[in-house]
Amino acid sequence: MQITYGSVVELKYKIYAEDEEETQSxxxxxxxxxxxxxxxxxxxxxxxGKEKNTVFNINVPPIESFGEYDVQLVNEIPxxxxxxxxxxxxxxxxxxxxxxxxxxxxxxxxxxxxxxxxDFNHPLAGKKMIISGKVLDVRKPTMVEYMNQSHLYGIxxxx
Numbered sequence: 001m002q003i004t005y006g007s008v009v010e011l012k013y014k015i016y017a018e019d020e021e022e023t024q025s026x027x028x029x030x031x032x033x034x035x036x037x038x039x040x041x042x043x044x045x046x047x048x049g050k051e052k053n054t055v056f057n058i059n060v061p062p063i064e065s066f067g068e069y070d071v072q073l074v075n076e077i078p079x080x081x082x083x084x085x086x087x088x089x090x091x092x093x094x095x096x097x098x099x100x101x102x103x104x105x106x107x108x109x110x111x112x113x114x115x116x117x118x119d120f121n122h123p124l125a126g127k128k129m130i131i132s133g134k135v136l137d138v139r140k141p142t143m144v145e146y147m148n149q150s151h152l153y154g155i156x157x158x159x
Contacts, residue, residue: 003034010137011047034047042059060129062125066129067126073120076116076117083097091107091109094108107123
């Protein structure tokens with residue numbers, strides 16, 4: 001059976017940044033009803049018409065993954081605003097809890113006497129991602145899956 005809209009698709013996959021093997025994720029398992037799940041557009045397009053045991057390798061541009069690198073997310077943070085400035089290390093990620101209890105994370109690009117140049121971009125921002133995997137199964141949905149899909153996505157049945 002080929003993958004079409006409404007098919008139940010089971011697959012395993014890994015995601016990693018192009019040219020960066022150390023970012024390779026653990027193999028993941030995913031079960032979706034094709035066309036009704038929020039998956040990257042390139043993955044959805046690539047899977048259409050594929051069959052069980054098909055292997056895939058898809059490029060996902062930054063805009064569809066972790067976004068473009070944004071220079072406006074690089075800011076000077078006064079060391080006096082940090083609870084643990086002594087733990088800062090150049091090119092390492094640092095986490096702090098704000099006065100309101102929110103956890104923030106940034107990469108310390110430069111450390112000066114009175115401030116740190118902090119990069120708040122996601123570590124994979126601006127990088128093309130690769131999704132590689134295999135289609136494990138393709139089938140029609142069961143009545144329960146169809147009913148759940150109909151309820152979740154507003155599909156009307158009957159007259």
